[in-house]
Amino acid sequence: MTARRPPLARLARRAAGALIVRDLKRSFRRVVWVGPPPSLPDAPVVLYANHHGFHDGYLLWLLAGKLLRRETTLWMEEWRRVPLFGPLGTLPFPPGDARQRVATLRETARRMKKENPVLVLFPEGALRPPDAGLGPFRADLPRLARVLPAETRWWPVALRATWWGEDLPTALLTAGPLYETPDGQEPDHLRVLLTSLQAVRPDDLAAGRAHLLLDGRRAPHERFDLSALAPLFRRWT
Numbered sequence: 759m760t761a762r763r764p765p766l767a768r769l770a771r772r773a774a775g776a777l778i779v780r781d782l783k784r785s786f787r788r789v790v791w792v793g794p795p796p797s798l799p800d801a802p803v804v805l806y807a808n809h810h811g812f813h814d815g816y817l818l819w820l821l822a823g824k825l826l827r828r829e830t831t832l833w834m835e836e837w838r839r840v841p842l843f844g845p846l847g848t849l850p851f852p853p854g855d856a857r858q859r860v861a862t863l864r865e866t867a868r869r870m871k872k873e874n875p876v877l878v879l880f881p882e883g884a885l886r887p888p889d890a891g892l893g894p895f896r897a898d899l900p901r902l903a904r905v906l907p908a909e910t911r912w913w914p915v916a917l918r919a920t921w922w923g924e925d926l927p928t929a930l931l932t933a934g935p936l937y938e939t940p941d942g943q944e945p946d947h948l949r950v951l952l953t954s955l956q957a958v959r960p961d962d963l964a965a966g967r968a969h970l971l972l973d974g975r976r977a978p979h980e981r982f983d984l985s986a987l988a989p990l991f992r993r994w995t
Contacts, residue, residue, distance in 0.1 A: 763845075771845035775824065778816045778846075782972055785813055787924045789820065789972040792932040792958050798826055799936065802870040802877070802907055806899070807915045808948050809880035810888040814917055817929055819846060821915070822876040825971060829875035831866055847875065867905050877906075881944065888919070892949050899940040911936040914944065916951035922960050926974060930955045 823830040830847040837850035883896030919927040962968040
């Protein structure tokens with residue numbers, strides 16, 4: 759069970775979550791989950807995903823932390839420069855500081871044993887252009903598995919931004935089944951999921967094959983109907 763946080767820590771946590779949701783609403787027309795509604799077992803989970811967009815960490819926190827109500831842990835290279843998301847579970851993982859990386863790994867293992875969190879992991883290790891496809895994994899997942907609890911489950915999640923005729927993109931998320939240990943096929947799992955997202959269309963929402971996770975900002979042409987002014991402006995045309 760997660761320890762109760764001091765009042766200021768709870769306030770900082772709520773503020774950081776509100777910042778994420780506000781940014782997602784401003785940046786995306788909608789966030790959509792593709793497939794049956796997600797659920798997680800009562801066990802620690804490593805959620806590993808492609809990293810092809812600036813908002814990937816926000817989207818995965820929305821999924822795991824806000825919607826599934828699980829504690830989250832995310833390794834962040836530039837944590838010291840942007841520490842605001844520490845109350846939401848981010849930990850520093852600076853590339854030039856081996857001691858800090860080891861400390862973060864130990865803290866992650868401690869959390870996984872006591873709190874059943876979701877560890878959000880980007881195995882590519884860096885943000886990549888979407889058109890470049892999935893990059894080679896820098897993270898050693900089998901080695902990581904050896905320091906995590908045996909009951910940890912592994913969950914591939916793919917993310918893709920696309921446009922459905924609006925001025926803002928739609929963010930798509932989908933996932934494969936959870937499994938018990940890294941099997942060496944992790945890149946293939948993500949490639950299959952990424953490919954499947956290319957076929958998702960707005961009709962999938964209406965048909966129940968996809969589900970709205972967050973409704974974002976609507977463009978002016980969606981909010982206003984000025985057809986009543988058409989006769990007047992027709993005279994001026």
